[in-house]
Amino acid sequence: MPIRSMFLRILWKxxxxxxxxxxxxxxxxxxxxxxxxxxxxxxxxxxRKLTQEFRTLGANVVIAPPSGGGxxxxxxxxxxxxxxALHLARIVATAxxxxxxxxxxxxxxxxxxxxFDQVSKMNSWWKxxxxxxxxxxxxxxxxxxxxxxxxxxxxPGSSVQLRSxxxxxxxxxxxxxxxGGAEDNQILTNLESVQSFAGLSSRVSLVQLSVxxxxxxxxxxxxxLAETLPELDVRPVRQIAAxxxxxxxxxxxxxxxxxxxxxxxxxxxxxxxMAALAMERRRDVGLMxxxxxxxxxxxxLFLAEAGALGAVGxxxxxLLGVVLARQIGERIFGVVISARFEVLPITILLTVGVAxxxxxxxxxxxxxxxxxxxxxx
Amino acid sequence: MAPVVQVEQLEKRxxxxxxxxxxxxxxxxxxxxxxxxxxxxxxxxxINILGGLDHPTGGRVVVDGxxxxxxxxxxxxxxxxxxxxxxxxxxxxxPYLTALENVMLAQYFHSITDEKEAAEAxxxxxxxxxxxxxxxxxxxxxxxRVAIARALINQPKLILADEPTxxxxxxxxxxxxxxxxxxxxxxHTILVVTHSQAIGNLADRRVELEHGRLARIVSPSLAKD
Numbered sequence: 184m185p186i187r188s189m190f191l192r193i194l195w196k197x198x199x200x201x202x203x204x205x206x207x208x209x210x211x212x213x214x215x216x217x218x219x220x221x222x223x224x225x226x227x228x229x230x231r232k233l234t235q236e237f238r239t240l241g242a243n244v245v246i247a248p249p250s251g252g253g254x255x256x257x258x259x260x261x262x263x264x265x266x267x268a269l270h271l272a273r274i275v276a277t278a279x280x281x282x283x284x285x286x287x288x289x290x291x292x293x294x295x296x297x298x299f300d301q302v303s304k305m306n307s308w309w310k311x312x313x314x315x316x317x318x319x320x321x322x323x324x325x326x327x328x329x330x331x332x333x334x335x336x337x338x339p340g341s342s343v344q345l346r347s348x349x350x351x352x353x354x355x356x357x358x359x360x361x362x363g364g365a366e367d368n369q370i371l372t373n374l375e376s377v378q379s380f381a382g383l384s385s386r387v388s389l390v391q392l393s394v395x396x397x398x399x400x401x402x403x404x405x406x407x408l409a410e411t412l413p414e415l416d417v418r419p420v421r422q423i424a425a426x427x428x429x430x431x432x433x434x435x436x437x438x439x440x441x442x443x444x445x446x447x448x449x450x451x452x453x454x455x456x457m458a459a460l461a462m463e464r465r466r467d468v469g470l471m472x473x474x475x476x477x478x479x480x481x482x483x484l485f486l487a488e489a490g491a492l493g494a495v496g497x498x499x500x501x502l503l504g505v506v507l508a509r510q511i512g513e514r515i516f517g518v519v520i521s522a523r524f525e526v527l528p529i530t531i532l533l534t535v536g537v538a539x540x541x542x543x544x545x546x547x548x549x550x551x552x553x554x555x556x557x558x559x560x
Numbered sequence: 561m562a563p564v565v566q567v568e569q570l571e572k573r574x575x576x577x578x579x580x581x582x583x584x585x586x587x588x589x590x591x592x593x594x595x596x597x598x599x600x601x602x603x604x605x606x607i608n609i610l611g612g613l614d615h616p617t618g619g620r621v622v623v624d625g626x627x628x629x630x631x632x633x634x635x636x637x638x639x640x641x642x643x644x645x646x647x648x649x650x651x652x653x654x655p656y657l658t659a660l661e662n663v664m665l666a667q668y669f670h671s672i673t674d675e676k677e678a679a680e681a682x683x684x685x686x687x688x689x690x691x692x693x694x695x696x697x698x699x700x701x702x703x704x705r706v707a708i709a710r711a712l713i714n715q716p717k718l719i720l721a722d723e724p725t726x727x728x729x730x731x732x733x734x735x736x737x738x739x740x741x742x743x744x745x746x747x748h749t750i751l752v753v754t755h756s757q758a759i760g761n762l763a764d765r766r767v768e769l770e771h772g773r774l775a776r777i778v779s780p781s782l783a784k785d
Binding site: 188192197466474477552554557 | 608634637638664667673
């Protein structure tokens with residue numbers, strides 16, 4: 184029988200001989216590997232998932248006429264066709280706005296015309312009391328900003344009569360919206376209604392865009408838009424892009440340090456088990472040395488045992504980590520995070536490394552003096 | 561014929577304690593030597609040095625032409641694998657390996673394993689039906705017989721046995737002594753540390769130690785005459 188077979192035979196018996204202690208080490212390794220695998224799976228998907236999430240937090244690119252004031256400060260609504268013609272997949276939502284001054288009774292108020300279907304896509308965090316307006320074609324309803332509603336004494340279901348010069352507009356309040364922004368002072372309704380009301384057919388004040396991707400990808404979309412619309416200002420909302428970049432960086436850093444911490448904790452678990460195991464194995468090692476076993480040959484057995492433990496722990500941890508990543512994906516991002524198989528070798532390599540480092544006490548067995556052990560010291 | 565063991569002015573100190581003090585003797589090939597003496601007389605220290613488990617402090621020890629006092633750890637390990645077969649009072653079998661695997665372990669560290677040869681060695685000591693038993697499932701006598709099979713498996717130049725019957729009942733002591741006698745008759749060189757006068761009388765010569773010194777060398781057959 185070749186030596187390798189005897190090696191595997193002893194290895195198999197070693198694994199079976201100290202099941203209790205090895206099980207503790209295996210649990211430590213599997214737990215560590217599961218968290219690593221889950222976080223690595225999440226990390227690989229995090230950028231995509233997070234940038235998707237960011238896109239529900241408002242516009243990050245604004246297109247507007249160059250500042251100059253008056254009629255000249257309005258853009259032709261044809262800009263929307265130009266944007267659509269670019270077929271940029273990263274543009275998640277496009278919301279034009281036309282702002283006009285109006286009066287409700289004697290109270291002045293800003294009336295904003297927009298596309299509600301797009302607004303709701305990019306501002307899912309807006310808090311609406313009453314009913315939301317989600318159809319672009321809805322010419323009957325409006326959303327009233329919370330501050331404006333208080334000033335005008337409006338509530339969901341009430342009617343509001345707006346006047347601008349000779350033009351009148353009658354709307355029903357669907358809901359009161361709280362955004363924390365300028366919209367809190369405005370009444371928002373259908374774009375075409377506002378264009379007719381103000382006599383500004385086919386004009387918009389600005390267009391807000393929600394663009395998905397990393398900060399460099401957003402800059403690239405901005406560049407393409409600026410090329411297509413040279414007469415307009417195309418500006419990324421830098422604070423948002425920078426904040427997104429910072430958040431992504433922080434999440435990546437957190438994942439990295441969490442993995443490092445978890446691996447250290449796993450290693451300490453393995454270390455404790457292996458230290459106890461080393462005490463149990465002193466007699467066996469003394470005997471093996473007395474029988475002519477060299478230190479490297481004996482240590483190879485123990486390191487192979489630790490390596491096998493690491494590989495099994497890594498594989499089991501990977502599978503558990505996939506389940507954990509799914510849970511994280513569903514509960515935190517509301518999406519399914521699929522298993523990334525490139526994480527498998529990384530998890531196994533990390534776990535085997537941790538198992539080998541954690542088995543350091545077994546290496547001290549190399550110093551065992553057989554004469555002392557065989558005397559029973 | 562050249563002696564297989566030459567011990568010249570051998571000294572071993574543990575701090576201030578002189579465990580062996582200028583001990584000299586020789587062992588011819590095929591001889592059965594009993595090393596005897598009261599507890600603390602240096603018997604086990606002597607056998608540990610002969611087995612390459614310990615280093616002498618002074619003097620010379622030559623086994624099969626190899627001066628072992630000059631060997632480093634690596635060479636001593638090779639020396640133990642190639643030339644020595646150990647039998648211990650406590651048996652010292654690996655508890656999670658079967659009888660067969662315990663014998664194969666010595667083959668593994670020596671060169672290559674041969675399951676058939678290991679099984680044959682166990683059959684020779686009367687354990688052909690115990691190959692797959694772990695030590696815990698064997699009696700003391702059976703465990704010692706596994707240890708003897710393990711000691712013989714690599715055809716060592718020297719069999720070193722430290723109180724091989726010390727942990728056995730009378731029946732098993734008889735079985736082990738019979739095996740040692742057979743090994744002796746087959747031409748093996750055996751050094752046995754023992755307190756037992758009976759074993760001492762079976763040996764070709766008795767090397768008697770007192771306080772680390774060689775007290776006398778006795779040939780039991782001549783003493784009887």
